[in-house]
Amino acid sequence: MNDAIQERPGRADVIDGEAVAASVRESVTAAVGRLGEAGVTPGLATVLMSDDPASETYVRMKQRDCEQVGIESHHVEIDTDAPQSELFATIDQLNEDPAIDGILIQRPLTEGVDEPAALRRVDPEKDVDGFHPENVGRLVTGDPRFVPCTPLGVQRLLTEAGVEIPGSDVVIVGRSELVGKPLANLLLGRDDDADATVTVCHSNTEDLANHVSRADVVVVAAGVPRLVTGEMLAEGSVVIDVGINAVGEGDDRTLVGDVDYESASEVASAITPVPGGVGPMTRAMLLRNTVNAAARQAGVEIDS
Ligand SMILES: NC(=O)C1=CN([C@@H]2O[C@H](COP(=O)(O)OP(=O)(O)OC[C@H]3O[C@@H](n4cnc5c(N)ncnc54)[C@H](OP(=O)(O)O)[C@@H]3O)[C@@H](O)[C@H]2O)C=CC1
Numbered sequence: 001m002n003d004a005i006q007e008r009p010g011r012a013d014v015i016d017g018e019a020v021a022a023s024v025r026e027s028v029t030a031a032v033g034r035l036g037e038a039g040v041t042p043g044l045a046t047v048l049m050s051d052d053p054a055s056e057t058y059v060r061m062k063q064r065d066c067e068q069v070g071i072e073s074h075h076v077e078i079d080t081d082a083p084q085s086e087l088f089a090t091i092d093q094l095n096e097d098p099a100i101d102g103i104l105i106q107r108p109l110t111e112g113v114d115e116p117a118a119l120r121r122v123d124p125e126k127d128v129d130g131f132h133p134e135n136v137g138r139l140v141t142g143d144p145r146f147v148p149c150t151p152l153g154v155q156r157l158l159t160e161a162g163v164e165i166p167g168s169d170v171v172i173v174g175r176s177e178l179v180g181k182p183l184a185n186l187l188l189g190r191d192d193d194a195d196a197t198v199t200v201c202h203s204n205t206e207d208l209a210n211h212v213s214r215a216d217v218v219v220v221a222a223g224v225p226r227l228v229t230g231e232m233l234a235e236g237s238v239v240i241d242v243g244i245n246a247v248g249e250g251d252d253r254t255l256v257g258d259v260d261y262e263s264a265s266e267v268a269s270a271i272t273p274v275p276g277g278v279g280p281m282t283r284a285m286l287l288r289n290t291v292n293a294a295a296r297q298a299g300v301e302i303d304s
């Protein structure tokens, strides 16, 4: 029995992102061990220039994940009213620092900061988020180096769920630089865990339901609570919910995805929950990208 799948007769199987993320962390831990034998300790720098409480939580989670697998984490916080030159100087320093293998600039940055300029400033060899135009270009031209963590996490969840991706019809809802676009490019690749027919929908798509209803796989990253419902889905489709939306106030505050989980579970063959689906996978893939960055920079083969 596959630990990544919880079977539920008559309803969609649940794809357990926490379980898959735990197995990714295990292999990352082993890779950190092999790097250690070569005298290398991988280091990840997180840079936060924002007062957003959710961003603060995510950065803390990433630091805890690093600790768990033996990656050294370095955190830099920049005042939201500091000039952007301070952020750029920090990035320059981290680029030069041999103890730092990966750099993550937590998004969104505070208003007024030129985010694309900040992302371009990160050394592409340390760009574990895969947002630098060089890494974006490499993915698009079929020679990927660092691929964004959320798309990598989604791909892995699909393979763990037993989805035969080659030849499948994948509909992605959302075209952001962070999720939708890189995922589309990843799944268009010619590899055995890609090679799909990919459709990307967005807020100007006419008749979203029409696209979603003929998909084998639906990935939703729109930032709109419960945008995709069971009614729209084809019977037996696989649904990956990237969305993380806080709804309700005070004690009623909960996280929901971009998919209406209840109705979708009645129609889909497998579905990811929120929380516990894509989120933990994003964090796990960040760890994997970081050990790969460390290995590349040290010239050590680790096969992770
Ligand atoms: N689980 C995880 O690890 C992660 C989760 N997230 C979550 O995923 C969601 C998406 O994030 P992100 O990609 O950064 O979001 P963005 O806001 O950058 O992009 C949202 C995309 O969805 C499209 N969209 C919005 N409304 C609709 C609609 N009604 N119908 C069709 N398309 C629509 C937008 O279209 P247009 O381009 O036309 O505006 C846009 O392309 C958020 O909830 C975010 O919190 C994000 C990153 C990681």
Ligand SMILES: Nc1nc(=O)c2c([nH]1)NC[C@@H]1CN(c3ccc(C(=O)N[C@@H](CCC(=O)O)C(=O)O)cc3)C=[N+]21
Binding pocket: 057, 058, 061, 104, 105, 106, 107, 108, 129, 149, 150, 244, 274, 275, 276, 277, 278, 279, 280, 282, 283
């Ligand atoms: N440079 C950069 N890289 C990112 O990868 C990046 C970013 N900026 N900015 C914000 C988004 C969002 N994101 C998440 C990662 C993990 C969870 C996660 O672990 N979620 C848990 C629950 C978390 C909770 O309880 O709040 C879950 O879904 O189970 C969520 C969201 C990464 N992002």
